[in-house]
Amino acid sequence: MKLIGVYDYTVILTYLSLASAVSGMVLAQKEMFTLAVMCVFISGFLDAFDGIVARTKKNRTEDEKNFGIQLDSLVDVIAFGVTPGVICYFIGVNGxxxxxxxxxxAMCAVCRLAFFNALEMNRQKQxxxxxxxxxxxxxxxxxxxxMPIVYISKFFVPENAFIVILHIMLGLTAFLFVLDIKVKKPDWLKILRLKK
Known part of the structure; x- marks a missing residue:
């Protein structure tokens, strides 16, 4: 039996990021908010390295590369566009x-990632x-x-203020997703001193 898609080591971190994001939503529904926010952080950590791992396979076909780009963006929509909103909803951002x-x-994450995919596929061709x-x-x-940094404020401010802070975080972050500014891409291997 043959399955569509790619299931080798080049995409394992992306699938793990998806598992973490879904776990975050489930944990939020169970009011385990600290663990839910940690799941968003874990998804981000995994996302930082999924491309690095994927590029270690030298004989990837163009279809595999394009699949990886699309898969990464679809998982990113869930992990960073949907999961944070669901967590905030269960915390109390539900008016x-x-x-x-x-x-x-969610909408700004989708727009940004669709824009990125179109640009990235053209850039790679060129x-x-x-x-x-x-x-x-x-x-x-x-x-x-x-989100984890903002979440820490929960322990230092009244609950109403924390809910207001979450509203601001959602709105400001959404706006910055689609604001046309150049942001330098971090070199995670260099940051973690895994290469010179």
Whole structure:
């Protein structure tokens, strides 16, 4: 029996990121918010290395490369566009404005990733592959760092203030996803001192 898709080591981190994101939504529904937010962070950590792992396979076909780009973006929509909003909803961002902001985050993540995919496929054709040096707009994975930092404020401010902070985080992050600014792409191997 043959399955469509790619299931080798080049995409394992992406699938694990998806598992973490889904776990985050389930944990939020069970009101285990700290663990749910950690799942968003774990998805971001896995996403930082999935491309590095994928590029270690030297004989990937163009179809496998394109599948990887699409898979990564689809998982990113769930992990960084949907999961943070679901977590915020269960924390208490569930009024009309809150739900609108959760939708806005998901919509801006989808728009940013669709834009990225179109640009990335064209760039790879023109440049013959390689890694882009800059993002346009704040990468959606940035919420995996922003959300845990914002979540820490829960332990220092009243609950109402924390809910307001979450509203601001959702709106501001969504806006930055689609704001046309250049953001330097981090070299995670260099940052972690795994290469010079």
């Amino acid at each position: 009309f404005v809150g739900i609108a902001l959760e939708f806005l985050l 440049e013959g592959g390689g890694i882009a040096k800059y993002y346009r707009g704040l990468p959606v994975t940035s919420i995996s760092i922003i």
